[in-house]
Structures are given as C-alpha cells and as structure tokens.
Amino acid sequence: MKKNLNISKTLLKLTLILVCGISYGQTQITGKVISGISGETPISDIYVQELITKQPLIMADSLGNFRIEYLEPNKKYIVEISVFGYGKQKFDVQTKREINNVTFELKADCEYNVERAEAEWKNGKANLLLVGSIAPIANTSYDNRFEKKFGIKYFDFGCEPPIEECLKEYNERIFELMDKKYGMKWREKVRSDVEYLN
Structure with missing residues (x-):
C-alpha cells in the first residue's frame, strides 16, 4: 500500500513537471x-x-x-x-x-466617404444610403415627395452594401449637410431605414 502511494506521488510530480514544461514552452x-x-x-x-x-x-x-x-x-x-x-x-x-x-x-478603399458625400452634395446628386435585403424596398409616393423637397435620393444597396464604416462616414456627412441647410425638420420625415441616422 505504501509502495503504491509512493508510485502515485512520483507520477503526480512527474506529471506536474511535464505540464509546467509544456506550458512554459x-x-x-x-x-x-x-x-x-x-x-x-x-x-x-x-x-x-x-x-x-x-x-x-x-x-x-x-x-x-x-x-x-x-x-x-x-x-x-x-x-x-x-x-x-x-x-x-x-x-x-x-x-x-x-x-x-x-x-x-x-486596409480598405472606401468608395463612399466624406469627400464623395461633399462632392455629390455640391453637385446636387447626394444620396441617403440604405441597406436592404435581396429585394430592396421601393419608394412610396411619400418618399418621392421627400426626395423632391430636399433634393436628395434614397439609394438602396440591397444585400451587398459597401464596408459599413464607409457607409456610415458618407451618411453622417450628408446628415450634417442637411441639418445645416434644412435644420432638424427633415429628420422627422426621412425613411426610418436610412443607415446611421440617430
């Protein structure tokens, strides 16, 4: 019995040494x-x-x-x-x-970024970017009136949007430009699925 106990202790020590050696390595x-x-x-x-x-x-x-x-x-x-x-x-x-x-x-290249948002805004071709699904949601007559009133288009990427950070950067700059030109009223009328509108 004492011999078995000594063997058990020896095996335990050997196991600890091996585990420590493996962990150390x-x-x-x-x-x-x-x-x-x-x-x-x-x-x-x-x-x-x-x-x-x-x-x-x-x-x-x-x-x-x-x-x-x-x-x-x-x-x-x-x-x-x-x-x-x-x-x-x-x-x-x-x-x-x-x-x-x-x-x-x-690393990534942003097709949609602050510079593009500003250039498109200046040229009257700015968009509010959306990320839909396989079948994008069509504009309603209300959406069409919004686009006409505020001189901006909704653009839905469907299920293949650009990099999220790029999309966010673009939309947030458009929001700032719209706030500056129209105040906050436009936010009450915009579609709820426009990305990153707080």
Whole structure:
C-alpha cells in the first residue's frame, strides 16, 4: 500500500513537471482588430485564423479582441483576418516568449466617404444610403415627395452594401449637410431605414 502511494506521488510530480514544461514552452497571440478607415473596431463580424498550425477559425469579440493559444515562442505565424467588405487579410506575427499583444489594422478603399458625400452634395446628386435585403424596398409616393423637397435620393444597396464604416462616414456627412441647410425638420420625415441616422 505504501509502495503504491509512493508510485502515485512520483507520477503526480512527474506529471506536474511535464505540464509546467509544456506550458512554459508555449505562448499566445492576443490581438485587437481595427479598421484603417475609422481606427475603431469594424462593425461587421471578425473571423480570425492562424494558418501555419491550422487552428480552428475563431471569432473576435464585439471590441475586436481575440486570442490564439498554444503557439511556440520565437516562431513566425500567419494570422488571417476576415471581415465583410474588407476581404481576407494576412499578417505575419513573430512570437516571443511572453504574451504577444498585436493590433491588426485592416486596409480598405472606401468608395463612399466624406469627400464623395461633399462632392455629390455640391453637385446636387447626394444620396441617403440604405441597406436592404435581396429585394430592396421601393419608394412610396411619400418618399418621392421627400426626395423632391430636399433634393436628395434614397439609394438602396440591397444585400451587398459597401464596408459599413464607409457607409456610415458618407451618411453622417450628408446628415450634417442637411441639418445645416434644412435644420432638424427633415429628420422627422426621412425613411426610418436610412443607415446611421440617430
């Protein structure tokens, strides 16, 4: 009985040594994903995968934070980040022994931005951008009167909008220009599905 107890203690010590050794030999990458457009967390879902070890796809939290564990220190890894509108972007990360905190900035070209909003406003061709579904909602006669009165058009992307941050940037600038020209009254008459109208 005493011999079995000694064997059990020895096995326990050996297991602890192995676990500590394995843990000591591992590191992790903790990251935060931000938009190169706004400097903030992208509005759409963020998917992350480490491509060298082929770890399962993970999803970042609502603040853009994620963690990839069980990596070897002093090794190069490839982190692939996928966000709607930004496509898939790859980043090389060299790990160290300690936790590796990295900010991943996604690059994107905005077709719709502040400059475009101002140019279209100046040319009398500004839009209020909408994101519908497969079948966009048609304008009612009320919507047509709104467009005519305020000199602006509703534009529905259907189910394939541009990058959310771009759409937000464009619409928010149009809102400012409309507030400046018409005051706040137009906000009471605008369609409720105009994106980012607070």
